[in-house]
Amino acid sequence: MVMKLVRVQTELGDTYIIAYDQKGEIDTVKIGEKELKVKYLGNGTRENEYLFEINGEIYSAFIEPDGTLIFNNKEFLRLDRIIELPVKEGERVEELIRGKEGEVVSPLFGRVVKIRVKEGEAVNKGQPLLSIEAMKAETVISSPISGIVQKIMVKEGQGVKKGDVLIIIK
Amino acid sequence: MPPFSKVLVANRGEIAIRVMKAIKEMGMKAVAVYSDADKYAPHVKYADEAYWIGPPPALESYLNIERIIDAALKAHADAIHPGYGFLSENPKFAEAVEKAGITFIGPSAEVMNKIKDKLEGKMIARKAGVPTSPGPLKPIESVDEALKVAEEIGYPVMLKAAGGGAGVGIIRVDNPNELAEAFEKSKRLSYSAFGRAEIYIEKAAIKPKHIETQLIGDKYGNYVVAFERECTIQRRNQKLIEEAPSPSINWEERKEIIEASIRFGKEISYFTLGTMEFVFSPVTREFYFLEINKRVQVEHTVTELITGIDLVKLQIRLAAGEYLPFSQEDLKIRGHAIQFRINAEDPLNNFTPQSGYITYYKEPTGPGIRVDSGVELGTWVPPYYDPLISKLIVYGQSRDYAIQVGLRALNDYKIGGVKTTIPLYKLILQDPEFWEGTFTTAYISEKMDYFMTKLREEEERKLAIAISMYNRGLLKRKKEETQKPVVKNKNNWKTYGITLQSSPRVLW
Numbered sequence: 001m002v003m004k005l006v007r008v009q010t011e012l013g014d015t016y017i018i019a020y021d022q023k024g025e026i027d028t029v030k031i032g033e034k035e036l037k038v039k040y041l042g043n044g045t046r047e048n049e050y051l052f053e054i055n056g057e058i059y060s061a062f063i064e065p066d067g068t069l070i071f072n073n074k075e076f077l078r079l080d081r082i083i084e085l086p087v088k089e090g091e092r093v094e095e096l097i098r099g100k101e102g103e104v105v106s107p108l109f110g111r112v113v114k115i116r117v118k119e120g121e122a123v124n125k126g127q128p129l130l131s132i133e134a135m136k137a138e139t140v141i142s143s144p145i146s147g148i149v150q151k152i153m154v155k156e157g158q159g160v161k162k163g164d165v166l167i168i169i170k
Numbered sequence: 171m172p173p174f175s176k177v178l179v180a181n182r183g184e185i186a187i188r189v190m191k192a193i194k195e196m197g198m199k200a201v202a203v204y205s206d207a208d209k210y211a212p213h214v215k216y217a218d219e220a221y222w223i224g225p226p227p228a229l230e231s232y233l234n235i236e237r238i239i240d241a242a243l244k245a246h247a248d249a250i251h252p253g254y255g256f257l258s259e260n261p262k263f264a265e266a267v268e269k270a271g272i273t274f275i276g277p278s279a280e281v282m283n284k285i286k287d288k289l290e291g292k293m294i295a296r297k298a299g300v301p302t303s304p305g306p307l308k309p310i311e312s313v314d315e316a317l318k319v320a321e322e323i324g325y326p327v328m329l330k331a332a333g334g335g336a337g338v339g340i341i342r343v344d345n346p347n348e349l350a351e352a353f354e355k356s357k358r359l360s361y362s363a364f365g366r367a368e369i370y371i372e373k374a375a376i377k378p379k380h381i382e383t384q385l386i387g388d389k390y391g392n393y394v395v396a397f398e399r400e401c402t403i404q405r406r407n408q409k410l411i412e413e414a415p416s417p418s419i420n421w422e423e424r425k426e427i428i429e430a431s432i433r434f435g436k437e438i439s440y441f442t443l444g445t446m447e448f449v450f451s452p453v454t455r456e457f458y459f460l461e462i463n464k465r466v467q468v469e470h471t472v473t474e475l476i477t478g479i480d481l482v483k484l485q486i487r488l489a490a491g492e493y494l495p496f497s498q499e500d501l502k503i504r505g506h507a508i509q510f511r512i513n514a515e516d517p518l519n520n521f522t523p524q525s526g527y528i529t530y531y532k533e534p535t536g537p538g539i540r541v542d543s544g545v546e547l548g549t550w551v552p553p554y555y556d557p558l559i560s561k562l563i564v565y566g567q568s569r570d571y572a573i574q575v576g577l578r579a580l581n582d583y584k585i586g587g588v589k590t591t592i593p594l595y596k597l598i599l600q601d602p603e604f605w606e607g608t609f610t611t612a613y614i615s616e617k618m619d620y621f622m623t624k625l626r627e628e629e630e631r632k633l634a635i636a637i638s639m640y641n642r643g644l645l646k647r648k649k650e651e652t653q654k655p656v657v658k659n660k661n662n663w664k665t666y667g668i669t670l671q672s673s674p675r676v677l678w
């Protein structure tokens with residue numbers, strides 16, 4: 001099964017790599033580990049309204065003049081852009097979705113207060129690597145995998161942005 | 171007669187606008203101050219006059235006493251309202267304002283200096299017979315001493331920074347093994363935030379709830395308490411949802427804390443608005459006094475809705491030296507109010523503050539809804555200040571009704587451009603534990619995993635539908651059939667001629 005692959009950027013700066021495949025009225029959409037089956041039910045009773053079904057629940061999607069999507073008149077989503085990504089033969093969609101293995105990225109904007117590991121050290125999955133202070137609170141970043149700390153990219157006291165690579169574990 | 175002619179509001183955002191509304195209603199002129207980051211902010215536009223006070227960092231602008239007083243003198247303001255946060259509880263500021271011949275809307279520097287920190291507040295509370303938590307009234311020097319004190323009063327205990335505020339440096343310790351590390355951490359946090367490392371210990375309440383009373387006093391020793399607010403829904407000791415009256419206490423207990431609050435006010439000759447914060451245990455039915463906030467609170471709105479008092483106007487009048495216009499017996503609780511703090515924070519990412527332009531903005535309206543907002547479409551939310559951008563306050567004849575209004579209003583409130591706490595509040599309002607009112611201050615931290623799963627599911631569902639629409643080419647809105655205006659010919663004979671000429675039939 002060859003799935004189509006897109007990179008979706010929301011207005012809020014979140015990027016998702018999403019794979020999808022259409023079979024008749026049902027789209028299979030893969031976001032990260034999650035797989036959703038979206039059934040297209042057709043036009044709604046209002047202009048610019050479309051109906052979908054996920055897990056037996058019906059959702060109405062409405063498009064505003066500025067492109068804002070409004071769901072069930074409650075939730076909304078504003079997309080920045082959708083970029084189609086070419087899928088080469090032999091490349092696994094799963095790998096493209098998950099990103100490079102072993103890179104520990106900062107989940108937030110803050111300042112590194114304490115690094116608890118050294119380069120060359122072996123770490124277990126879930127072991128605390130470092131703490132980042134943001135908004136008066138310390139967040140402990142734990143290792144996502146077991147392995148050896150290859151490189152520490154930050155120093156204590158350094159400010160980090162969301163998405164910055166902190167540590168590489170192999 | 172308005173008590174002043176021109177009032178400067180030394181604050182920004184939502185509260186600056188709220189205070190200016192009161193100033194305008196009283197027939198006075200409102201003066202704003204702004205930093206470079208707030209050049210185009212709504213509070214600057216809303217004021218009658220506005221003065222620049224410095225670059226974006228708060229230390230150089232909204233915390234710059236000299237610049238603010240300069241602005242007040244330039245504007246010929248005869249009073250300054252500090253709002254909350256920033257300089258509102260700084261006795262040096264109150265003193266500088268008084269020295270410049272301007273009235274400070276709040277308690278005097280002399281009153282503020284009577285309680286310099288939390289520990290001193292606790293001492294006064296004990297003296298005034300206000301219920302406090304067991305624990306010594308002095309800072310703890312070492313881990314050994316901490317262990318000894320904790321053993322005496324019994325676990326769980328709380329470590330607190332004496333010079334602290336806004337919940338910084340507060341750590342709960344459940345057993346002796348955790349104490350040493352927590353002690354160092356609390357010390358470090360306290361020192362980096364306030365430049366003081368004094369820590370004290372007190373007994374922690376079981377299943378704690380946060381309840382506070384609204385103390386109101388004039389300069390002549392008259393006091394009333396506009397009942398209580400419950401602010402139990404917090405994360406990291408920062409309040410998120412507040413309501414009044416508290417669903418957890420009965421009238422006897424309410425009377426007890428009202429009387430205790432008045433005794434505390436009398437003890438220090440407090441005047442204008444103050445908030446007495448207590449932690450309440452629904453298990454032992456005990457109140458422990460925490461601290462007194464010497465300013466108008468973020469959550470003053472819920473008290474306004476259930477009592478019908480405009481607290482900000484009253485605060486201005488009391489600061490001007492007027493007498494309290496009513497007594498405790500005049501005050502009644504009517505209905506129930508809930509406030510939601512709309513923060514520009516990402517609930518999925520450890521509540522990281524967000525910054526950006528507001529690209530989409532729909533405010534809820536209708537029965538039982540009040541919005542105190544500091545933003546509008548196109549406003550920039552700067553990263554330098556508090557992430558609170560707006561407050562949604564809902565009112566109903568009972569708590570159940572208020573919750574219904576709340577969910578509807580949150581569904582109607584749509585803010586684009588920055589992530590907000592709105593989606594989280596919608597989930598809380600659908601939680602039976604919230605309906606019953608049995609939650610404690612640990613509610614958010616205990617339930618956050620569940621809420622995050624729910625929020626992520628919602629996000630994925632929205633994305634999946636968007637992709638499905640993209641795949642089917644539905645993301646573009648259909649071209650609207652614009653209603654063509656009826657073209658009115660000046661002369662109807664012209665139409666007659668044209669139809670005749672275009673007619674294929676030749677009549678002659």
